[in-house]
Each structure stands twice: as structure tokens, then as C-alpha cells.
Amino acid sequence: MSVVIVVGAQWGDEGKGKVVDLFTERADVVVRYGGGANAGHTLVIDGKKLVTHLVPSGVCHPGKSCVLGDGMVIDPLTLLEELAQCQARGLLAHDELLIGLGAHVILPYHKLVDGLREDRGAKQGRAIGTTRRGIGPAYEMKAARRGVRVRDLLRPERLADKIHQNLDDLGPVIEHLGGTRPTEREVQTWIAEAVAAGERLRPYTGDAGRHVANAIARGQHVLFEGAQGCLLDLDHGTYPYVTSSSTIAAGACQSAGIGPTQIDAVVGITKAYATRVGEGPFPSELHGEAGDRLRKAGGEFGATTGRPRRCGWLDLPALRMGVRLSGMQSLALTKLDVLAGMPDVQVCVAYKLDGRELDEPPTDPDDLMRAEPVYTRLPGWGTLPSDAHDITDLPASARAYVETIERMAGVPFCLVSVGPDRSETIRLHDPFA
Numbered sequence: 001m002s003v004v005i006v007v008g009a010q011w012g013d014e015g016k017g018k019v020v021d022l023f024t025e026r027a028d029v030v031v032r033y034g035g036g037a038n039a040g041h042t043l044v045i046d047g048k049k050l051v052t053h054l055v056p057s058g059v060c061h062p063g064k065s066c067v068l069g070d071g072m073v074i075d076p077l078t079l080l081e082e083l084a085q086c087q088a089r090g091l092l093a094h095d096e097l098l099i100g101l102g103a104h105v106i107l108p109y110h111k112l113v114d115g116l117r118e119d120r121g122a123k124q125g126r127a128i129g130t131t132r133r134g135i136g137p138a139y140e141m142k143a144a145r146r147g148v149r150v151r152d153l154l155r156p157e158r159l160a161d162k163i164h165q166n167l168d169d170l171g172p173v174i175e176h177l178g179g180t181r182p183t184e185r186e187v188q189t190w191i192a193e194a195v196a197a198g199e200r201l202r203p204y205t206g207d208a209g210r211h212v213a214n215a216i217a218r219g220q221h222v223l224f225e226g227a228q229g230c231l232l233d234l235d236h237g238t239y240p241y242v243t244s245s246s247t248i249a250a251g252a253c254q255s256a257g258i259g260p261t262q263i264d265a266v267v268g269i270t271k272a273y274a275t276r277v278g279e280g281p282f283p284s285e286l287h288g289e290a291g292d293r294l295r296k297a298g299g300e301f302g303a304t305t306g307r308p309r310r311c312g313w314l315d316l317p318a319l320r321m322g323v324r325l326s327g328m329q330s331l332a333l334t335k336l337d338v339l340a341g342m343p344d345v346q347v348c349v350a351y352k353l354d355g356r357e358l359d360e361p362p363t364d365p366d367d368l369m370r371a372e373p374v375y376t377r378l379p380g381w382g383t384l385p386s387d388a389h390d391i392t393d394l395p396a397s398a399r400a401y402v403e404t405i406e407r408m409a410g411v412p413f414c415l416v417s418v419g420p421d422r423s424e425t426i427r428l429h430d431p432f433a
């Protein structure tokens with residue numbers, strides 16, 4: 001029996017889709033544990049692209065149980081669209097998807113408030129750069145104990161009551177932010193849509209926590225799929241430039257309602273360089289041509305919003321923080337091939353701040369904005385062999401890069417990805433073993 005958590009070690013978009021897909025071969029149950037349609041995975045099945053935002057990346061393996069945990073915030077209309085796309089490809093039969101009844105629901109007014117706040121923030125130079133998918137407002141309502149949950153979709157009267165209560169709270173906020181308070185007619189349409197979505201989703205809903213706990217008790221392999229990355233964690237990330245959920249490994253236990261004693265392994269995923277979407281400090285960011293080159297080579301455009309991602313050199317202080325926050329025992333390195341063809345590559349090994357050298361990001365965001373990266377320069381490498389199956393198959397300088405990161409992050413690699421294909425992977429250690 002193995003219970004493994006896979007988590008992004010940076011600011012999200014580390015290539016979790018490919019790694020989760022590979023690990024799912026070994027799993028019986030795959031659980032998405034936080035966030036909502038702010039995440040995006042591009043999966044390629046039989047040469048056809050499938051972009052998922054809510055459904056776990058394990059969806060490509062028929063026969064596996066895919067769970068949306070209670071810690072998520074789910075947009076029911078987006079989920080129905082994804083479900084239809086998956087089922088058109090013969091994926092996600094009825095008994096392969098379980099939606100936690102305790103998960104919260106994103107409704108049109110959450111997205112409206114998210115967008116209005118971002119527009120206002122942009123004018124005042126204070127935008128977060130959210131995905132505008134309503135994530136923050138939905139988690140706010142949850143914390144205020146006014147949220148709408150999946151179980152409410154199945155009880156139309158309670159749902160209507162909650163939606164009216166929410167809009168009673170949010171109406172003045174919407175007006176204050178320059179929006180127009182929704183009319184009763186609009187509200188009725190939203191309620192009707194939510195009720196209809198609930199009816200269609202009803203067969204997939206259930207007690208997700210119990211389902212996961214039972215699977216663990218039966219000795220099945222369970223894989224928790226983190227969304228976003230550790231540095232976007234609400235409590236420990238680069239606040240306020242974070243998402244509104246617990247993205248670190250501990251969030252998996254919280255969302256599924258299982259104890260930390262049940263977890264066997266935590267695997268972090270890091271790209272061979274760094275990216276960030278939205279606003280917030282990013283000390284190793286590359287501007288101009290150097291950043292453009294990485295963006296183009298790595299296809300660094302958001303799967304959810306299409307926004308160009310900010311790109312930079314690998315940031316070891318940030319990575320060390322991710323390793324610490326999630327208790328990672330191993331790392332998966334992705335997109336090593338993207339750095340191929342550079343005369344040399346750099347790694348940010350520390351920050352300098354007020355004459356001191358720091359091995360992890362300072363906790364105050366204004367200090368992090370001022371922190372100067374300290375770089376080490378390493379020789380570059382040419383094209384990587386796509387059939388590399390062992391670390392010794394890599395050119396010496398690529399190997400030296402991998403070993404340097406491993407040594408300086410203090411955690412061994414379990415996998416190195418040298419291309420987008422499943423086959424372009426060096427597997428060093430099986431976390432389910």
C-alpha cells in the first residue's frame with residue numbers, strides 16, 4: 001500500500017500533468033485536492049489534446065477512480081464541459097468519477113467579483129493577476145461559512161436560499177467595485193442553471209473522504225494530485241500574491257479528511273527553470289530576449305488563461321522552501337530539454353538582502369521584491385537523447401546540472417523528464433515502491 005502526494009515545488013505549472021499521468025499507472029485512486037478551474041493540464045491522448053481544469057490528470061487511465069476532494073472549489077458548468085469531453089473520448093465512466101459533496105461551488109457572482117477586483121486592482125497598481133475563475137471569492141465565502149457546497153446543488157430550496165443570502169452580502173460589494181448588482185431575473189437564471197447542473201452531476205457525487213479512507217484501508221495505491229505550487233500557498237507562499245487554497249502537501253490531508261500518518265511519500269515537481277503567472281516577486285526573472293527565448297522554447301503560456309508566463313532561472317532558495325513546506329522526500333525534474341542549446345545556464349543559489357546572504361526567500365514580500373539573486377553559472381548542453389533511460393545517458397554537462405540541483409536542494413530526483421512524451425523520461429525511483 002502506498003499513499004503518495006505529488007505537489008508543485010514552485011509557482012505552479014511545473015509539468016505536473018505528465019508526472020501525475022506517469023504515476024497514475026501505479027495508482028488505483030487519484031485525488032485532486034485543492035483549488036478549482038484556475039489550474040490547467042494539457043494532456044495528449046492518441047494525438048488529440050485534452051485540457052482539463054478540474055478533473056485529475058489521472059483521467060487518461062481507464063479503470064482508475066478519479067476523486068475531486070472536499071477542499072476544492074468547483075465550477076459545475078466547467079466540470080460538465082470537461083466530463084462531456086472526457087466521455088466523448090471514452091474516459092470517465094460513471095463509477096470512475098467521485099465529486100466530494102463537501103466541495104464548494106463556484107457560481108457566476110464569484111467570477112464577477114474576482115474580475116471586478118482585478119480590474120480595480122489593476123487601476124491602483126495592486127492587482128494579484130488572478131485567473132478570474134472566482135477562486136478567491138469562493139474560498140472567502142467558505143471561510144465566512146456562507147459558501148455553497150456541492151451537496152446544496154442537490155437541494156434546490158436550500159440552494160436558492162443560500163444564493164440569495166450570498167448576493168445580499170455581495171450586492172453592495174459589486175456596486176462598490178463598479179459593477180451592476182444582478183437582477184432577480186439573472187439570479188433566477190443562475191439558480192436554474194445550478195440546479196440543472198446538480199441534477200446532471202448527482203450520479204457522480206458522494207462522500208469523497210470516506211471513499212479515499214476506504215481505499216487506503218483496502219491497501220490500494222492512492223495518488224494525491226496537488227494544484228498550483230507551494231509558493232502559491234495561502235499561508236506560506238508569497239502572500240498576498242498567492243492563490244486562496246492550501247497548495248502544500250498538508251492540504252491533501254485537509255481536503256480528503258485523512259490523517260498525516262496515512263501518507264507514505266511526498267514528491268515535489270520542479271521545472272529545470274522557473275516560471276510564474278500573475279503578479280508578485282520573482283527574483284530570478286529574465287526580462288527581454290532571454291525571457292522570451294525560454295518562454296518560446298518551453299511553450300510557457302497558461303493552459304487556463306493563455307497568459308504568457310514570466311520565465312527565469314531556477315530559483316534554489318524558492319525550491320528549498322517548497323521542499324521544506326511539503327516535506328518532499330524526492331523531486332521530479334521536468335523540461336530539462338528546454339534549456340538545451342544554451343552556451344551556459346545559470347542557477348540562483350541564494351539571495352542577497354541588506355548585506356546578508358539568504359538560503360530561502362525572506363518572509364516579507366517587500367523584502368523579497370528587493371532581494372538580489374546570487375547566480376552560479378554552469379556549462380550548457382546540446383540536444384538531449386529522447387531515448388535516455390538512465391542519468392548516464394545524458395551529456396556530462398546536463399548531468400552536472402541535475403546533480404548540482406539535487407545537491408543544493410538537498411533532495412534526490414526520482415524522475416527526470418527530457419521531453420513531453422511519456423517515453424522521454426528517466427525513471428530513477430518509484431515512489432509507490
Ligand code: IMP
Pocket residue numbers: 011012013038039040128129130131132133134135136227228232241242243244277278279
Ligand atoms: P487565483 O488562484 O485565480 O485566485 O490566482 C491567484 C494567483 O495564483 C495568480 O498569480 C495566478 O496566476 C496564480 N495561479 C492560480 N492557478 C495557477 C496555476 O494553475 N498555475 C500557475 N499559477 C496559478
